[in-house]
Amino acid sequence: MSALLLYLLQANVALVLFALVYYALLRPLTFYQLNRAFLVFALLFSALYPLVDVAGLLPGPALPLVLPQTVVGWYTVVPSRGPNAPASFDVAGSLGLVYAGGGAVLLLRLLGQLLALRAMHRRSRPGMVSGQAIRHLAEPVSGFSFWQTIYLNPAQYEPAELALVLRHEQVHVRQWHSLDTLLAQLAVVGYWFNPAVWLLRRALAENLEFIVDQQVLHTGLDSKAYQYSLLRASELAPANSLVNHFHFLPLKTRIAMMNKKPSAPLHLVRYALLVPLTLGLSLAFAGPGPALPAATAPAQTSTGRPENALYYIDGKPATKANADQLNPADIAGVNVLKGESLGKVLGNTTATEAILITTKQHENAPEVVALNRKLNSLVDLGGKLLLIGDQEVTLAEFQQALATQTKQVTSLSAQDAQKRFGARATNGAVLIAGRK
Template identity: 50%
Template sequence: MPLSPTLLYLLKANGALLLFALAYFGLLRRLTFFTLNRVYLVFALLFSAVYPALPVPALLPPLEAPAVATAVAVLLPQTTAGAGTPQAGPTAVAAPAETPIDWSAVVLAVYAAGAAVGLLRLLVQLLSLGRLRRTSRPAVVGGVPVRALPGEVSPFSFGSTIYLNPARHPAAELAAVLRHEQVHVRQWHTLDVLLAQVAQAAAWCNPAAWLLRRALLDNLEYLADHAVLAAGLDRRAYQYSLLRLSQGAAGPALVSHFTFLTLKNRVAMMNQPHSSTGQLARYFVAGPLVLALALGYSGARAQGARPAASSQRKTAAPTLPDTRPEPVTHYIDGKVSTVAEVIKLGADNVAFITPLKGDNARKFSGNPQDEYVMAITTKQNQNRADVKAFNARVEAADTETEAEVNVLTPAALAFITKNYPNSRIIEVTKLNHPPTGLGVTYKVHLAEGRRPHYAYFDDKGNAVKL
């Protein structure tokens, strides 16, 4: 099926989104340069939408066009026996051809319908936000103009307006909430949110659009969290406030981004050491690489290169993310507790919080249904013998943590290259509780074809046998 100009535009735009997503999650996601990550993600969405429509000079030599044979109908004279003059033969009557299905139009219609549904959903969210504004009233809290809302609703901002219920927050927490939302307002984060929503609706069948939207929203929260902590707020008290706020009623879907996984990522980024200046080199790899691949493809198309067969396959639409509350089991000093008890506890009484997720959570609780465990230890009981024993169990269950490939030393990479030359690295994890005497140990998941195997290294890159 030949590609129409519209389908070719969509193919290029979605391909560029995929390249930007691969570069971001492979190189940039864990860096603490949040402003640079914001610029990268916004540029990714804008560039992917604009560049297919720009005249791009060919970067590759032209491909030779195949010769096209021209059919020439020749009418041969026929003669009858004994006659010297030619007579025309019988004329063949062609059967009427069936009208072929225009698959290009079908694909475009399906794509347009999906985009229309996404944009309609965005419009409904904006109207819902407008109705919520009409139920609010103007107020001034801590010298900051806000819109006061009734009921148990999480604070949020949209445009230049902050929405919250002042009566729901203690004084210290209210100051942190205002600082957080003021960062969103002053840096115009609403524009990023709307851009990400429109991009997701326009590229609804591309998983990269969903991933980039989630990454952009998370990064905006990292920016606001960083600004709040830079103002001198206590890190532990702020994290506990976020935990308490996540248990309340969510705000409008367009502006509320509280999930357990998002909260866990925010806490992890707050505790993440600042990226070194040398890590800036990753941006000089990610950006030019994506641009070169995208523009190179456009140049090839400009010279008549045929699109790859895989580009003509339809990409299945991803399942819409589940917005239901995620199952979390809370423990306070070793005892299963309710959300109400956690909120009642108060940040000043908490010594530390240890989250467990997935297999680590199920390993700890023994319940195959558990997805998250939140172990909270109070200051009053942190030295009690049974609480210490409980925390030891929690630490023992937290056996592995995902790590970046770049934690491996050159010696470890050289060992893998020498001993597993035909394998690829699938995942690197840090063993939080390695066997005694081995020190910090990393487990590298390798695969050769479909056969998995593992290699273990200490923090100096020396191979370790377990």
């Protein structure tokens, strides 16, 4: 599984679980500030925890020393696709394009909303209402706030209602509610295909209004007068979905929450679920990576080296004991030969596999050069992308360079080559290091 796919899986699983916990247990409660903290934490944690290597932070048993494999592994004879063979449909690549396209559309939409707000700011003019600095709007829109600025058209309100609007928007500004809104919008851009992120965005916007309503009413304001003002203000057009409006539909939900009795302190225990939820998510994906299939992983000894294999060190026959004595830091590369390739490189042998080890000190030894040329002769060049350094070359040019090549070439499978070079490497790629 690719790193991006694994990241998206982890992040979206977390978003779903946080949304379930919020709507099932926390939304009915009147602890609105705690709900705000929960929702912000849910969005931030879901985005960041997949990036942390939890397994590396946990104590565990020491892993056996394994020889590095810096060169393409098992040399086996595999029929290559012809140059005229039709390309297979890349499902993962297509889904990646759809994901990126959806995110790009929503990102452009977000930028458009920000530009619309900037244009509205430039059309407005500074003013004062009841000692509060505002931006005076000429258009008939509902009063709102964004960042640390309140925007409204005083002519749209009666004097009593105007005071309520100012008090309402002052709470939004004082508590920096625009940060929450922008965070939710960015989460939608990143995980737009997940219904949970849309629910969390709505929950966050809704909860911010619950916070403001609660604080405004705690000042001793008559709740019915406040609710009637919200009802009348709902007839005005909203300015932008990014801003904090005086009214936020549905009003029925807000009025119901205003008239709801405060939640009992006993219900605070529900927030304790956050601890096992975050720990469970953090540990669920921690641990060793997927094991190699049995068909490709040779039996290994306690030191991590294959059993019953021929050993060659720097092009010369050696024993497993010689290999065990090598310092891994001194090893330049390891090849594992199996099948028909074994006889082509080492001649007649009854062995079924061989371990070819090259040390950094003897990379240019005559025996190593001779061995590398035999290995290079096994690489299938037909229909593959051929590169010398970072420059694509023809088959004839590549074969000419290959004849004098003393180092091993790098052969990439079709899947790995397409990830690195795109559609032009449909049949795989072969690379020679250095510039042409």
